[in-house]
Amino acid sequence: xxxxxxxxxxxxxxxxxxxxxxxxxxxxxxxxxxxxxxxxxxxxxxxxxxxxxxxxxxxxxxxxxxxxxxxxxxxxxxxxxxxxxxxxxxxxxxxxxxxxxxxxxxxxxxxxxxxxxxxxxxxxxxxxxxxxxxxxxxxxxxxxxxxxxxxxxxxxxxxxxxxxxxxxxxxxxxxxxxxxxxxxxxxxxxxxxxxxxxxxxxxxxxxxxxxxxxxxxxxxxxxxxxxxxxxxxxxxxxxxxxxxxxxxxxxxxxxxxxxxxxxxxxxxxxxxxxxxxxxxxxxxxxxxxxxxxxx
Amino acid sequence: xxxxxxxxxxxxxxxxxxxxxxxxxxxxxxxxxxxxxxxxxxxxxxxxxxxxxxxxxxxxxxxxxxxxxxxxxxxxxxxxxxxxxxxxxxxxxxxxxxxxxxxxxxxxxxxxxxxxxxxxxxxxxxxxxxxxxxxxxxxxxxxxxxxxxxxxxxxxxxxxxxxxxxxxxxxxxxxxxxxxxxxxxxxxxxxxxxxxxxxxxxxxxxxxxxxxxxxxxxxxxxxxxxxxxxxxxxxxxxxxxxxxxxxxxxxxxxxxxxxxxxxxxxxxxxxxxxxxxxx
Numbered sequence: 001x002x003x004x005x006x007x008x009x010x011x012x013x014x015x016x017x018x019x020x021x022x023x024x025x026x027x028x029x030x031x032x033x034x035x036x037x038x039x040x041x042x043x044x045x046x047x048x049x050x051x052x053x054x055x056x057x058x059x060x061x062x063x064x065x066x067x068x069x070x071x072x073x074x075x076x077x078x079x080x081x082x083x084x085x086x087x088x089x090x091x092x093x094x095x096x097x098x099x100x101x102x103x104x105x106x107x108x109x110x111x112x113x114x115x116x117x118x119x120x121x122x123x124x125x126x127x128x129x130x131x132x133x134x135x136x137x138x139x140x141x142x143x144x145x146x147x148x149x150x151x152x153x154x155x156x157x158x159x160x161x162x163x164x165x166x167x168x169x170x171x172x173x174x175x176x177x178x179x180x181x182x183x184x185x186x187x188x189x190x191x192x193x194x195x196x197x198x199x200x201x202x203x204x205x206x207x208x209x210x211x212x213x214x215x216x217x218x219x220x221x222x223x224x225x226x227x228x229x230x231x232x233x234x235x236x237x238x239x240x241x242x243x244x245x246x247x248x249x250x251x252x253x254x255x256x257x258x259x260x261x262x263x264x265x266x267x268x269x270x271x272x273x274x275x276x277x278x279x280x281x282x283x284x285x286x287x288x289x290x291x292x293x294x295x
Numbered sequence: 296x297x298x299x300x301x302x303x304x305x306x307x308x309x310x311x312x313x314x315x316x317x318x319x320x321x322x323x324x325x326x327x328x329x330x331x332x333x334x335x336x337x338x339x340x341x342x343x344x345x346x347x348x349x350x351x352x353x354x355x356x357x358x359x360x361x362x363x364x365x366x367x368x369x370x371x372x373x374x375x376x377x378x379x380x381x382x383x384x385x386x387x388x389x390x391x392x393x394x395x396x397x398x399x400x401x402x403x404x405x406x407x408x409x410x411x412x413x414x415x416x417x418x419x420x421x422x423x424x425x426x427x428x429x430x431x432x433x434x435x436x437x438x439x440x441x442x443x444x445x446x447x448x449x450x451x452x453x454x455x456x457x458x459x460x461x462x463x464x465x466x467x468x469x470x471x472x473x474x475x476x477x478x479x480x481x482x483x484x485x486x487x488x489x490x491x492x493x494x495x496x497x498x499x500x501x502x503x504x505x506x507x508x509x510x511x512x513x514x515x516x517x518x519x520x521x522x523x524x525x526x527x528x529x530x531x532x533x534x535x536x537x538x539x540x541x542x543x544x545x546x547x548x549x550x551x552x553x554x555x556x557x558x559x560x561x562x563x564x565x566x567x568x569x570x571x572x573x574x
Contacts, residue, residue: 001398001399001465001468001469002465002469003399003472003478008478009399012399012478012479013395013399013401015391016391016392016394016395016399016482017391017392017395019384019387019388019391019392019447020388020389020391020392020411020447020448020449020453021392022447023388023444023445023446023447023448023449024410024411024414024447024448024450026429026444027422027426027429027444027445027447027448028414028417028422028448029414030425030429031421031422031424031425031426031429032417032421032422032425034425034428034429035421035422035424035425038424038425045428045431091313091317092317095310095313095314095317098310100310100314106314106318108558108561109318109321109322110317110318110321111557112321112322112325112554113321115503115550115553115554115557116507116550116553116554117506117507117509117525117549117550117553118507118509119507119509119525119526119528119529119549120525120528120546120549120550122529122532123528123529123531123532123542123543123545123546124324124325124327124328124543124546125324126532126542127327127328127331127539127542127543128324128327130539132340132342133339133340133341133342133344135323135324135327135344138342138343138344139323167320167321167324170321171321199306224418228418228419228420230510231509231510231529234529235529235532236532238533248420249420252420252423252424253510253514256423256424256427257427257514262424262428265424266421266424266425269418269420269421269423269424270421272418272420273418273420273421276418
């Protein structure tokens, strides 16, 4: 855009950029440097003491008994959540992609859990999953299944958290899949129909391959978010029962804000960051094998 | 002809069965919540579930507003104020930066733009601890200013707005300036109205995000009088383990306002949310 006065332009640029620049510098860039620095320190916020430890925080975490457990629980969450969220959001999107009466209503219905906060979802599902009187086990009993006391069972607590998350998130990712479905050229289906392809054939030969870029995006995003699962864990199980649902962010939160060991918490968060980075890079490596970019 | 028609009807029936099933799976937990919230602590423990309460009572709701220790009404007002203030700060800062990147490029602005986008990749996990310490140094712990300040940096919102602003022709803005309008006036009165759909999308996303946020307010706000709705509701979950009707009343009251905001603004922004597709 042309401005006659260079001075006006310079002043305006400075004024308009100032808020976001301060934000990015003070609350994004500076924290990275600080966190890196703290991760080599024994920093007790309550005592106010800070001593150089070198790599001892990292060594303590990686060789401790807790870390493999935390990794296992987080990966269990991810391993259950990922396939479920992909199948459910694909399913919802396929339903929404047809035109029928009540489609707009259904769309709002599917989106309602997304608007619900994670806290409220966790509170509601704690009750839904409660052993005897909860909705889940009463529904299961209709099929003759005796459900477990989900959140107080070492085995079933994590699946319970996963079901809650899938219920809450499906509507969100379904909209992304729906947008991708809408961009598929209808002529492809017509041509396939003329060649005698049935519904299943069309789905597996046209729809699914053309959805792979979106599904790839969903996998990447959900691995990043999934490795940072927190709210529902803290509220539904607080890491229990008996430490059966401890996950990374829950550990970091407790090191930092229950024990005030800021160095430990910082080191832990860098380890988590490296794990997230490794997973993300790995997926970009593997995408050639299954993602289809020529439509 | 006949078998073909029947196959089609069968497929249609299967489709509607799936629709009803999916809608039921989505809604039943909400109905369970709503129904439980109007019962007493014994009436919620029945097999099978009585969906319509036999003797409906507001006991749960009354107890929510008379909790020992913290006030649900106060927390609601806190949340409303914080959500509005956070939205204002976040949207304004994002729009202002977007204006520069879209309409006032300078040498190196594309590099700065890249830097902003790169901040989206920093996990909140890494910045959480140092941000807490920064607020502590600034003396802003347990204050709303401290809670809101990090909203100044919002690369996603900036990106969203910049993509919209870039489609507005320069000539509109230039001719307004020729008529004597200042750059600030052009920004507020000409440019923002022209990107209104994206603007409202960002407002809604920011408001929902702020209303629903949990971890950051949990860390920053320590005095009970300042806590937000989500934090209070989270605390209630462990305190009212055997009084689920109180919990469900709390959940209803937490969900209802944001649901109302969404339904009322849906027409305006829905396409934008689908388009945004990212948190």
